[in-house]
Amino acid sequence: MKWVFATGNKHKVQEIRPLLPDGMELLSLRDIGCDEDLPETGSTIAANSLEKAVYVREKYGYPCFAEDSGLVVPAIDGEPGVYSARYAGTGDAGDNIIKLLARMRGVDDRRAYFVTVFTLAGDGSLEQFEGRADGEITLIPAGEGGFGYDPVFRPKGHDRTFAEMLPDEKREISHRSKAFAQLLIRLKSFENSNKL
Ligand code: IMP
Secondary structure, eight states, rough: OEEEOOOOHHHHHHHHHGGSSSTEEEEGGGGTTSSSOOOOSSSSHHHHHHHHHHHHHOOOOOOEEEEEEEEEEGGGGTGGGGGGTTTSSSSSSHHHHHHHHHHTTOHHHHHEEEEEEEEHHHHHHHEEEEEEEEEOSSSOOOSSSSTGGGGEETTHHHHHHSGOOOOOHHHHOOOHHHHHHHHHHHHHHHHHHOOO
């Protein structure tokens, strides 16, 4: 069975692809001729995830899954949250980090978490799977890897930021991997029922 991962973000595809079992094929939006920006008009991460999956399922006719994710810092009212990608208004990850560090100046409670919600839009079914990675916002950026807020996010129990970790290290503990692990169980059950 071929599944479309409805994201235009190549970093997300790179994080997910190695987690797929042999024989399971993943199509990108480009593979199905979709080069438009998917709608994200919801006010929550879960709503945006659902919107993207339903849009691709209905418009392009492929079983698919989509994800939406973001960084949540409780001490500053949950910012950047659903606005994570466009927090500074420029769409630039460096600008988002500058804005976040400025907003957190003088804030002692630097606890934060990343959250991912996957939505699976199969044949007639809609299901959601959530994963979370807890940690804290560092005082200054560190590391060159990853994307987005990785240089200022240090996961709990570690002394390096996500951006200082190797891709495999981040994959082990990331919010996206945790959510995907649950999704994968469901994908496998679809595969098995297809073989019957
Ligand atoms: P989305 O592409 O609409 O889901 O927006 C997610 C945004 O949240 C990204 O553009 C990043 O700014 C941030 N984000 C989500 N996951 C991660 C991650 O694993 N590392 C760093 N930033 C992330």
